[in-house]
Ligand SMILES: Nc1ncnc2c1ncn2[C@@H]1O[C@H](COP(=O)(O)OP(=O)(O)O)[C@@H](O)[C@H]1O
């Protein structure tokens with residue numbers, strides 16, 4: 001079945017920006033941003049640390065109605081205002097069809113999502129929320145396990161999933177599990193927008209990969225990414241690369 005996209009495109013309302021010398025308009029991901037079209041299935045955003053992946057993802061998530069701290073649209077907690085005001089300067093082109101499910105995984109604050117679920121479950125009434133996350137408190141699982149519980153049990157399809165470096169705590173085999181689960185969710189009309197450094201995740205077939213460079217955001221083929229090339233060269237002959245790296249030390 002053809003997956004319909006929920007978010008088709010974003011563009012920057014450049015004429016409303018008064019000071020380009022202030023964050024977030026100074027960062028690579030934003031300063032040359034005109035518009036960005038998303039794949040109806042999977043879009044990856046890659047780029048060096050500090051290039052602006054998280055800032056961009058956060059702004060997209062907020063503009064789509066998610067809690068800036070991460071979570072589904074039902075989460076309204078806030079521990080501190082750490083997000084930028086970039087979302088106010090984004091114009092969104094959404095599909096007619098709205099997502100029935102959704103989640104924004106903000107790498108830095110998954111802990112807060114776990115706490116918020118525990119807190120909600122201490123209140124009376126209704127089925128415990130944790131049951132839709134596999135039944136075990138996310139605080140009592142490792143970071144990797146809790147993320148896996150989230151995607152295996154809580155993500156239910158027909159959803160928009162915005163994930164910031166989901167591979168952070170996952171072993172290679174579990175990253176493969178994530179790919180398999182993504183595949184199932186995509187068959188159920190889901191859309192993913194993912195910031196990643198993982199050459200395993202970004203191998204998802206047919207994904208659109210955007211690379212944040214000095215001059216803007218450009219689409220790039222999987223095999224052309226630094227992540228793929230460096231990992232491949234390294235694994236083909238680790239000793240050779242290490243010798244080169246250490247030469248002169
Ligand atoms: N609130 C803020 N004020 C000023 N600069 C910020 C703020 N948040 C992030 N930055 C800077 O913006 C840049 C992009 O950050 P980020 O989006 O987290 O990058 P990435 O996720 O690609 O590693 C970094 O240089 C970071 O230090």
Ligand SMILES: [Mg+2]
Pocket residue numbers: 053054055164
């Ligand atoms: Mg980041």
